């Protein structure tokens with residue numbers, strides 16, 4: 462009897478294995494007309510099982526065995542929603558956007574760079590990931606978001622100082638980024654900037670203006686807006702990459718797309734300002750000075 466059970470168990474296992482090996486029998490066409498053969502999808506599936514499944518899970522729901530306790534949880538691919546595409550928040554990213562994330566990782570999270578993957582492996586993986594959210598991706602009628610166009614930086618290195626100054630005003634008075642992130646200027650300076658830009662004094666200050674505020678997101682947890690002189694910015698290291706992120710926003714979170722809300726030169730200015738704050742991470746003396754001045 463035991464022997465028979467074993468045979469049955471092996472038979473069941475064999476079916477499972479062979480079934481998963483040839484999971485996809487048909488080619489698929491995804492948003493933007495991207496064509497993936499059944500072979501590409503099956504190859505993507507096995508690379509995923511090896512490298513990605515421990516975090517992103519067998520079903521792509523982000524609940525892999527290694528996902529437990531991660532402060533920033535792995536993406537749930539079943540939602541078909543992504544944070545760091547080079548498209549306006551909420552639209553479907555292009556394959557190159559995923560390749561960039563795979564090559565560079567997301568700074569400060571468990572999503573590390575995957576430098577060992579070949580171009581073919583990346584293509585296969587990205588197509589396979591789309592199959593977790595068929596309603597969003599499958600079908601020739603589905604559209605990708607428009608790529609964010611990187612305009613010419615009107616400041617450049619030559620006018621960096623004036624960009625930072627302008628960016629500080631945009632950050633605090635025009636866009637009020639501090640309502641989620643935090644303020645980096647004193648009450649007096651805030652008032653001065655408001656007088657200059659809005660011709661209005663500020664007499665009452667939000668008691669929370671120097672704190673970062675946790676924001677609910679569409680992924681079922683809360684996102685902490687980064688404190689730029691301390692926390693990692695995940696998808697941007699350069700002013701240009703910051704320009705893209707500010708234009709695009711962070712999909713499925715409170716971080717909006719600023720394209721259309723701010724003028725193009727204001728987005729560049731605030732990108733320079735955020736970069737200036739990020740650079741303080743490695744400069745403790747100027748960081749301490751900045752934060753102390755803000756509280757005066």
Ligand code: HEC
Pocket residue numbers: 509512513514515516517527531533534535536542543544545546559562563567570571572573575586695
């Ligand atoms: C050690 C855990 C871990 C592994 C392994 C891992 N990831 Fe991730 N991944 C994460 C985390 C955490 C995030 C979420 C980061 C965030 O929300 O900022 C993420 C996010 C992503 C995103 C979403 C990007 C976006 O714009 O929203 C993609 C795509 C992705 N991973 C693909 C992969 C692929 C493909 C592999 C395998 C080659 C992989 N990941 C392996 C932890 C992991």
Ligand code: HEC
Pocket residue numbers: 544632636637638639640641642676678684685686687693694695696697703706707711714715716717719731735
């Ligand atoms: C309504 C709240 C809110 C406002 C207003 C807001 N942000 Fe954010 N921001 C967030 C949240 C939440 C995140 C973190 C998203 C995540 O990764 O889950 C974030 C992330 C970011 C990031 C990091 C992106 C990355 O790649 O990790 C940058 C840079 C940023 N914000 C800049 C700004 C600037 C500049 C402004 C004003 C022009 C601004 N934010 C206004 C909520 C906000």
